[in-house]
Structure formats: C-alpha cells, structure tokens
Amino acid sequence: MPRHDASELAIRLGREAEAVCRHYLSSGHRAGRYWLVGDVQNNPGRSMFVRLIGPEGGKGAAGKWTDMATGEHGDLLDVIRETLGLVDFRDVAEEARRFLALPHPEPEKTRTPTGNTSSVASGSPEASRRLFAMAQPIRGTLAEIYLSGRAITSLSGTAALRFHPRCYYRPDERSPTEIRPALVAAVTDLAGHQTGAHRTWLAPDGSGKAAVETPRRAMGDLLGHGVRFGAADEVLAVGEGIESVLSPRQVLPRMPMLAALSAAHLAAILFPPSLRRLYVLCDRDPAGDGARDSLLTRAASFGIEAISLTPREGDFNDDLRRHGADALGAALKDQLRPEDARRFMEG
Known part of the structure; x- marks a missing residue:
C-alpha cells in the first residue's frame, strides 16, 4: 500500500479514536483526553495511553499512543495489527476499512453529562x-x-x-x-x-x-x-x-x-x-x-x-x-x- 494511503487510514482512525479504543482495546478505559490500557495487545493495566483528542497529524495527533512501560509507540493501525495478530499490512488496512465503514456512537465528550456538572461536557x-x-x-x-x-x-x-x-x-x-x-x-x-x-x-x-x-x-x-x-x-x-x-x-x-x-x-x-x-x-x-x-x-x-x-x-x-x-x-x-x-x- 502506498505510504500516503496508510497515513490517510491512520488519520481517519484518529478521528474515531475513542471508538477504535473501545473496540480493540476493550480492557482499558477513558481518562480525560486519553484511553488507558495495559499494552497494545489489550492486556489490562494503565501503562499505555492513547490520545483521543488532538490534531490529525504531527506531535500530539489523535490516535497516537505510547507505552510507558516499554517505550513502544505507534498509531491506531499498529493497535489493529497487534490486537488481531495480523502480519500482512494489506490485512491490517482491510480491517481498518471494515471498521471505518461501521456506525459508531458519539464520543463521551459530546454526550449528555452524567456527573455533577450541569451543562458542561462530561470529563472536560x-x-x-x-x-x-x-x-x-x-x-x-x-x-x-x-x-x-x-x-x-x-x-x-x-x-x-x-x-x-x-x-x-x-x-x-x-x-x-x-x-x-x-x-x-x-x-x-x-x-x-x-x-x-x-x-x-x-x-x-x-x-x-x-x-x-x-x-x-x-x-x-x-x-x-x-x-x-x-x-x-x-x-x-x-x-x-x-x-x-x-x-x-x-x-x-x-x-x-x-x-x-x-x-x-x-x-x-x-x-x-x-x-x-x-x-x-x-x-x-x-x-x-x-x-x-x-x-x-x-x-x-x-x-x-x-x-x-x-x-x-x-x-x-x-x-x-x-x-x-x-x-x-x-x-x-x-x-x-x-x-x-x-x-x-x-x-
């Protein structure tokens, strides 16, 4: 796959970062602007964090992740590859396109607040x-x-x-x-x-x-x-x-x-x-x-x-x-x- 196609897929996944995490990193949970989980294989824990909010590219981009226990980092294409055990990138891209074609719920920040915070966005x-x-x-x-x-x-x-x-x-x-x-x-x-x-x-x-x-x-x-x-x-x-x-x-x-x-x-x-x-x-x-x-x-x-x-x-x-x-x-x-x-x- 051309590099620009992979970059475009990563950007599109980043726009749905919370939905991606809820689907592929289900052992974790949201904490503010991040998704916390044990590692990129979806084990329980808190050492890996995924940015849920950020620009589409560059430093701090939505979908970028870092595992503080190992120093590993990557994007949501890497999450799909590791959690599903895929080897061929074409399979990773196919799975990403399948996921992006599904309907996804709105992220937490746009839902009706559930805390003691009246009209402000929950978790903000x-x-x-x-x-x-x-x-x-x-x-x-x-x-x-x-x-x-x-x-x-x-x-x-x-x-x-x-x-x-x-x-x-x-x-x-x-x-x-x-x-x-x-x-x-x-x-x-x-x-x-x-x-x-x-x-x-x-x-x-x-x-x-x-x-x-x-x-x-x-x-x-x-x-x-x-x-x-x-x-x-x-x-x-x-x-x-x-x-x-x-x-x-x-x-x-x-x-x-x-x-x-x-x-x-x-x-x-x-x-x-x-x-x-x-x-x-x-x-x-x-x-x-x-x-x-x-x-x-x-x-x-x-x-x-x-x-x-x-x-x-x-x-x-x-x-x-x-x-x-x-x-x-x-x-x-x-x-x-x-x-x-x-x-x-x-x-």
Missing part, C-alpha cells in the same frame, strides 16, 4: 473545576476517615483534596447513574491552574473504597500535570497514587510532592523551571519500573538530578501501614540527600 477540564468547587474541605468528613484508615493522619498542605458527599458514579454507559461519597483531588498545571480532577469513591462509612469495579477515575486534561502538595522550587518528590505520595509526606511534611495518578502520567510530568533535584517515589511493579526509568532519563536530559526512593513493600502506603511512620522515616532518611533530610524531615 471545566467539568472538573465545577466538581471541585462543589466539594468541601476534608476535615471531619468521610474522606478524612478514609485517609486515616490508610494511616494518613497529617493533612497539612492538602488543599488539593476535598470531599463530595454526593458524587455521581456510573458503572458503564448502559447503567444508571449512582450517587456515592468521594474524595476529590484537583489536578493542576505548573502555574497552579486546575486542568482536571481525580475521584476516589468511598464506602458509606469511609472504611475503604466503594465496592465498585472502578472506584478511582480521573477527568479533564491530565498529561504532564498532577495533584500537588506544596509548591515546588528546587526539590520535588513525585509518585503515582495519592496515598502513595501522602505516605512519605507524613514524615517529610515540608517536601513538595506531586501525585501523577498513574505510571503513564508519572513518566510524562512537566518539570518546574527551577527544579534541580527530583525524587521518584517508586511502586514495585513493571509499570512503575518503566515509568521510573523513563522519568529518570527525561530528568537527566534537563540537567535535573533524579533519585529513586524505593519502598520495602509494594508502595509507600504499604510501608506506612505495615511498619509505621518511624520506620518509614528512617528508611527514607537513608535514601535522601543529607541536606534534604535536614531540610524537610520533622525534628
């Missing part, structure tokens, strides 16, 4: 800002009870977290909307502008996450941004999950930290211009290893000293809950630069 940055504005401070709420159950009791500098007692939850597109309590986190860019939100739906008594299939979901523009605790200057610690980041903060209360919300987004965070040293809070899993390595390489290319902080267990919240704050503090002190231990640790 504006919807995330409205949701966060409608939430309340977490002191004295189920969100505080939930975090306390995760051994996170020091909540200074956590203005990015709020509680919504009646946050909409929809299991899937065919199910009715439910109302559940949720921990809501603001996702912001380097300038502090909110671009998205993350929701953790909670059990009715705050004893844990809600008993639903996907108790955590993000919305809005996430890539490069994160949930911020403290204002970063020369030193910043970054990790995946909110609890995984808040756990080291129990013993490093003055160190600025950021939760990127997934391994894929961790690898793609944007660096503050003044940043000189970056601590990467690792999770012990393959996706976390890939994100760490990618982030360390990117930081080095900017002249930023990057240091991995490794938990004893699966993540730092596991360490905090199983071994306590004193043991966590001692383990982190051994991994920090001495000047940072003196500057950011209590006592």
Whole structure:
C-alpha cells in the first residue's frame, strides 16, 4: 500500500479514536483526553495511553499512543495489527476499512453529562473545576476517615483534596447513574491552574473504597500535570497514587510532592523551571519500573538530578501501614540527600 494511503487510514482512525479504543482495546478505559490500557495487545493495566483528542497529524495527533512501560509507540493501525495478530499490512488496512465503514456512537465528550456538572461536557477540564468547587474541605468528613484508615493522619498542605458527599458514579454507559461519597483531588498545571480532577469513591462509612469495579477515575486534561502538595522550587518528590505520595509526606511534611495518578502520567510530568533535584517515589511493579526509568532519563536530559526512593513493600502506603511512620522515616532518611533530610524531615 502506498505510504500516503496508510497515513490517510491512520488519520481517519484518529478521528474515531475513542471508538477504535473501545473496540480493540476493550480492557482499558477513558481518562480525560486519553484511553488507558495495559499494552497494545489489550492486556489490562494503565501503562499505555492513547490520545483521543488532538490534531490529525504531527506531535500530539489523535490516535497516537505510547507505552510507558516499554517505550513502544505507534498509531491506531499498529493497535489493529497487534490486537488481531495480523502480519500482512494489506490485512491490517482491510480491517481498518471494515471498521471505518461501521456506525459508531458519539464520543463521551459530546454526550449528555452524567456527573455533577450541569451543562458542561462530561470529563472536560471545566467539568472538573465545577466538581471541585462543589466539594468541601476534608476535615471531619468521610474522606478524612478514609485517609486515616490508610494511616494518613497529617493533612497539612492538602488543599488539593476535598470531599463530595454526593458524587455521581456510573458503572458503564448502559447503567444508571449512582450517587456515592468521594474524595476529590484537583489536578493542576505548573502555574497552579486546575486542568482536571481525580475521584476516589468511598464506602458509606469511609472504611475503604466503594465496592465498585472502578472506584478511582480521573477527568479533564491530565498529561504532564498532577495533584500537588506544596509548591515546588528546587526539590520535588513525585509518585503515582495519592496515598502513595501522602505516605512519605507524613514524615517529610515540608517536601513538595506531586501525585501523577498513574505510571503513564508519572513518566510524562512537566518539570518546574527551577527544579534541580527530583525524587521518584517508586511502586514495585513493571509499570512503575518503566515509568521510573523513563522519568529518570527525561530528568537527566534537563540537567535535573533524579533519585529513586524505593519502598520495602509494594508502595509507600504499604510501608506506612505495615511498619509505621518511624520506620518509614528512617528508611527514607537513608535514601535522601543529607541536606534534604535536614531540610524537610520533622525534628
């Protein structure tokens, strides 16, 4: 097939990027402007992200994907080839043309909103800002009870977290909307502008996450941004999950930290211009290893000293809950630069 024909097919697939992902990458889910899945073979996970919105070609084009665990990248023709196990490109092109001839539902952003966001598009940055504005401070709420159950009791500098007692939850597109309590986190860019939100739906008594299939979901523009605790200057610690980041903060209360919300987004965070040293809070899993390595390489290319902080267990919240704050503090002190231990640790 001529190269321009392949490019035209990729562009046409990009216009239907969400429908392509729902069909061929059904193990994943939408998160804001991206589709998250384990890999290009459609295994469950979150290390591969596909752009659902973007220009038709060039950098950031709709349909382009990257797997942060392996460094692989490509377009939606590659997705069709890998998920179906096709070898001959003519077969890939034939399958793409077959798919494009089918009727497809409108993407999420054009549907009637299903969250607490009135007339704005569901999943948009504006919807995330409205949701966060409608939430309340977490002191004295189920969100505080939930975090306390995760051994996170020091909540200074956590203005990015709020509680919504009646946050909409929809299991899937065919199910009715439910109302559940949720921990809501603001996702912001380097300038502090909110671009998205993350929701953790909670059990009715705050004893844990809600008993639903996907108790955590993000919305809005996430890539490069994160949930911020403290204002970063020369030193910043970054990790995946909110609890995984808040756990080291129990013993490093003055160190600025950021939760990127997934391994894929961790690898793609944007660096503050003044940043000189970056601590990467690792999770012990393959996706976390890939994100760490990618982030360390990117930081080095900017002249930023990057240091991995490794938990004893699966993540730092596991360490905090199983071994306590004193043991966590001692383990982190051994991994920090001495000047940072003196500057950011209590006592």
